[in-house]
Amino acid sequence: MKNILISAIIALGFILPVQAQEKKETVTVCVDVKDKEGKPVKDPKTGKVKQTCKEMKSHKKLEGTKLPEKK
DSSP states (O other), X not given: OHHHHHHHHHHHHHHHHHHHHOOOOEEEEXXXXXXXXXXXXXXXXXXXXXEEEEEXXXXXXXXXXXXXXXX
């Protein structure tokens, strides 16, 4: 029983660091803030348009072959 437990712990010790090394590619996307009328909101101190920014994961598009047309 101890052998099974020890082997499971060793297996998890090898798997977890490999998963932690994978970095996901992210893209920062910023959008202007607009009021109810649809006009951009400006910051009174700087005079620049306010923006909300979020980080999003970027996905790779997979290429494939076209399906044959049915007759």
